[in-house]
Amino acid sequence: MAGNPVKSFSCPACGGIVEIHAVGHTISAVCAHCSTLIDTANDHFKIIRKEHEASRDTDIPIGAKGVLDSIKWEVIGYVEKKDKSSLSFWEEYLLFNPYFGFRFLIQSDGHWNLATITKRYFPLAGSASELELDGEKFSVYCRGESVVEYVKGEFYWRVRKGDEEKYVDYIAPPKMLSVEKNKQEVTESLAEYIEPEIIEKAFAVGLHGKTGIAANQPAPFAGKLGKIWKIASLSILAAFIIQWSMGSGTLVNNTRINIAQNDKEKNYSTAVFNLPRRSNLSVRSSAPLSNNWMELELSLVNESSNETYQSRQVIEYYSGYEDGESWSEGGQIAESTFSAIPEGNYRLVIDPSSGLLGSSDVSMEIKRNVPAWGNFWIIFLCIIVFPVFALLYRWSFESRRWENSDYAPAIYQSGESDD
């Protein structure tokens, strides 16, 4: 066959040539010259509605061809609709490919969707607050009534200005399942959010910027939030295991001293111990004090160089019974750490002072290579900060998405009253 089956005829209103591209499908066409709507279901070309206006320009012109998802489409029709009560309006471009059939490109507030009719039976379409399609759950987002404001091009259904339809949109971002009901039929269509840049590139057009957040706009980190948290949790677990596997240090000295009240000026010293390599050193002192305090001046002295490192520990413990309740304050253990001590032989000199009468035993445990949990907590914070940010950002995005809906899930409802 030479060329494509293009059907052309003279407009019964103005005589201008009307061309039909989806031959065999198209049953309504709008004259490009005078905007008269013509019945093209058969060759009688009856006038459905006469107009005398030049056709309006659309962002994507009728007749434009573009490739979306590696399928070539021709724009053959355009419908402008508005919601009867909210006065929000949107545009629907009808796309045609002789092999793949029809699709709709829908624009609202600069956001775009590519939609296709779904041939499924939904028993509760429109009335249910949730619909399921291929295992995916869609939640109701809005219900409304639309009216056709303007038409241009050709259509495989009967279209006319003023046509009214009830619609219900269900979302599972980036998808949206819409149910449209008029007197004759119920139609369900599945739409997927598409970035305007893709359309601009496909059809070589310039489009307006987006405003607000669309019902089914993909959320930031969509589908990645779970992964982000999984990776973070595993990293924290790994850091914890590494920290844990370092053990609790190596004991280098264990000393028990008895501090007597009358030996107030006396210093005590541990035996000499060896640090085989540079490491930290922790001193854990415990004394069975009761309603008393003790202060220990610690000096770590290098045997050969006499270099000294200072620290101080306070142990205080008070308890009692007052107003029918027992109480306690402080503790019987003190711990201090000397960091980065060079290798060598050392002893610890203890200079105590205390508030007690009588005497007390102090047990001291000195360990080297004690894991520093502070490092772990710094790593923990570094790992957790991004997942927490992502979660909060996502929550704020979802809250803004549901601001325009009467059916927001409880966690995204704003604190404002409903009226």
Place this chain on the structure above:
Amino acid sequence: MKKFNCPSCGAEVVFNSSLSVYAVCKYCSSMIVRHDLDVESIGTMAALPEDMSPFQLGSEGYYQGQHFTLVGRMKMGWEDGSWNEWFMATDDGRKGWLAEAQGFYAICFETDPPPLEFAVRAIQQQKKDVAFLGSALTLNNLKLNVVDTKKASCIGSEGELPLVSPQGRVTVSVDLLGAHGEFASVEIETGKQRAYMGRYVEWKEMRCSNIRTFDGW
């Protein structure tokens, strides 16, 4: 495959499918009805109106691993448009059809018709006095619901068909859908019902060959 000579022009008329009882001579457009031993001409078919169907007689494809060839077509019209019913010759000899409407494709095979009461209600729906849309019907143990009922008449036919389909043959056509893309249709014609069951298919999954090509596509 059976070959006859067109009673009108003498050209060879081939019946590829043993299920075919009717054919349109591609040379003289005679409508030929096949009897046990011979063929009879019942008039002339007018030329089919042009359309953008991707198929033509001889187009081939696959459905659920089964190869098919399109050997005949009926073009059906109703008040809001038209659709094509392509008769498929399959290797397993089932009576299969590829329905093509509004850019959608459904492949279905003939099955046992529903009780006559279904046809009665469908015809009443044509008079708009019964709420028939949404009605449930179980065919072959599958639950389906009525989504569309329309009165259609044959605009024309070509190739070979398992039924005689001259221009103006009138049927009431009921479309049913399942919850998972299943499709069925019941054709009601002078008290007789024919039921077809199958599913909607995507263009790509049919892996068609010998299809029509269009400039710019």
